[in-house]
Amino acid sequence: MNRRSLVAALAAGVLALGCASAPVPTDYAAEKPVLALEKYFDGELVAHGLFTDRGGKVVRRFTVLMKCSWTGDDGVLDEDFTYSDGKKERRIWRLKKLRGPGNEGRYTGTADDVVGTAQGQASGNAFRWAYTLRLPVDGSVYEVQFDDWMYLVDERVMLNKAVMSKFGIRLGEVTLAFTKKP
Template sequence: MNRLPSPRRTAWRIATATLLIASAGWLTACASGPKPADYAAEKPVLDLATYFNGPLVAHGLFTDRSGKVVKRFTVKMVGTWTGNRGVLEEDFTYSDGTLQRRVWRLQKQADGRYTGEADDVVGGAVGQAAGNALNWRYTLALPVDGKVWEVQFDDWMYLMDEKVMLNKAVMSKFGITLGEVTLSFYKP
């Protein structure tokens, strides 16, 4: 029996094919994002043990998905290193008066890799440095309105010179971008 597809079945097949093609394009776009190796030739070369050694200050802001500034903040930091192990103490002061403290325990690995732990980082952070850039990836336990959300950070740092580093991080949950954090570090 030669049966022609119904209009409804044809529409469903077209919608399914369109969704699959769009999904493949989205996944390809995600996979083609920047990699640390893209910055291997950039100078000055970023070494966390050198830059995050001693006192630093950073100014930053958090923007939501629409680009609206939700919070501004200042971070006073002190970093100390012994061999390949470092401690970075961060004291945040937010524009609404909220205070927060995070202490990173960092370790330099081979080939420009770094690992990090902090009390509010779930499972640890992993990073790769190349040239003037470092890409950190980690999950942060973020308190929001009395609940704790586990959000993912794709965090990029770019050393501009021996005193200034810029930082841009995308915060997401379930693959959906929630906002971005932008920081400017200064080493006196």
């Protein structure tokens, strides 16, 4: 291969990598099992997770006990967090399944420490959840954005990976494994 052909091939490869788009929920439309939040988040669940900083170092580990229920299109996820340092927190999500044309698989949610309304979309086995959280750190409170992805593995197990950022700068990741109690 001559030098000109090699340069052209490398440039095409770099261009192709640069054009790769970020995933969207509909990329997972054919994946099974299908995730319906109102079915999975109904009853009791336990989740084990960790927070890693932007360098990948585990900064915090935690367990979440969840009691979840739905009445029609309205869901409540009552989460009790216990961190490895003994600190405890509670978050209660109030979810709403949206109906009507253009709202297939869409949900909204609120919680006391969430700024405004979270927006989510389910498709296939995946759910993407975007929201801003008020995060207390060393006596101050910061508003950070979450790009939160959940993937249903089977009827009992779901994996969750969320990227936390501020001003578009990645601060770290939260990784969780949910298990639905039988």
